[in-house]
Amino acid sequence: MKLMYQQMLAFLTVTITALAIVGVLFTQFTTKMVEDNAYSQLNRFAIAVAEETMRFEESDGSFAYFETTELDTDSSLLKVQGIDFTLYGADQQAVYPHKGKVATAKITDAEWQSLKNHKIIQKRSADSDSARTLDVIKPFFDKNNKLIAVVVAREATSSVSDNLIMLRKNLLVAFLISTLAVIMLSFIFSRLIVNRLRLIQIVTRRVADGDYTARVHLKGRDEIVSLADDVNTMTLSLRSQEDEIEAQEERRKEFMANASHEMRTPLTTISGIIEGLQYDVIPDDDKQHSYDLIKTEADRLSRLVKDNLDYERLRQNKLVLKKEHFDAVSLLEGLLDQLRSKADLAGDTLKFDGYGQVMTYADRDRFIQIIFNIVNNAIQFTENGVITVDAWRETDRSVFTVADTGIGMSDDQVSKIWERYYKADESRTKRGETGLGMAIIRQLVEVHDGTIQVESTLGVGTTFTVTLPDRPQR
Structure with missing residues (x-):
């Protein structure tokens, strides 16, 4: 399945699941709320009926009788709304409606006992003709806490169900509209994601074909x-x-x-x-x-x-070093004596500024190879100049410099001297030179865990600095 359809399916599944859960919870909550409102309304009707019918003595405020002449009108109005009521006296006899006129609601003995204990009863019930109703049975007491009346207010559940059915229909319409909106939005968002990935795919294909100039131009932080x-x-x-x-x-x-x-x-x-x-x-x-x-x-x-x-x-890291501690000064002095005749032919002066001992930890033969090549290179590119070799100790390391007053190098030449086969000046390179000398020197220094740096100014001269760290004897 293509990524875009996978994205759409994921968005749609998550959204429909969320809408279904919210819809079920909302339906349950609304059903409970509608029933609670119905019970509250029936409770108010019961209070209104009781207050309208009960009469009390003016002398002591005790209950006197029921006045039901106005209840026919109220009953007719409530009937239109699907509500009816029954008024009972303390003797458990129906006061309204009168017998033979309308079937009255029945109250069980257990319910009478609860009513006498000041309990208001809310329940669902069914008539003999299977008509389902919501009932509120409310007791009323005089000032001496004596039960004087009970009002049963009833509402057919069909009216409540009609409201719930309409609510569910509206909710279903909203669900369908939301689903269509989610499909459209998921298509748009998935298309945006896939289009961005497609740009990357196009570039990677160009790179695979050898076009390394291809670039992906996207903005954002995702x-x-x-x-x-x-x-x-x-x-x-x-x-x-x-x-x-x-x-x-x-x-x-x-x-x-x-x-x-x-x-x-x-x-x-x-x-x-x-x-x-x-x-x-x-x-x-x-x-x-x-x-x-x-x-x-x-x-x-x-x-x-x-x-x-x-x-x-x-x-290939196949060179084996035989490292040892030795005094580099004596080796350098002997090395310069070997090269002095060559320097004299070029009119150069070799100077050694080191003194005392400079204890160095390295492969002796490779150390000589490093310094020999640097000094030999300096002689090759210096005429009638001075080549100065220096050596000293720093904390945990030995430092060696070879400075000449030769032709120097440009920045571009300095950046390339460590490359294989590179020759800085073909006209001054001795016949037979391979262009590997400086590349070998650098790698020899690196396998000693050291560093080599070069500073050069064209027409002024060049200085090489080699640093070799100390290592304990084994």
């Missing part, structure tokens, strides 16, 4: 609007992921092209030299140089393969 917002958020995320995948694919293609070129060049060189050595066409004086070239090109291939293997291990 659950459907929240669902629409979630769909829009999902679409934005998919769009962002698609852009990232496209960018990664472009960089992958670029990397594969660069890697193929870089691998082909050293392989061609190595193959040519080996062929020359094989056929002894290389002079003895040049053989050592040839061996050096083979070693250089083999190292280049090894570095290319190693960077890719390192990145994949990091990406």
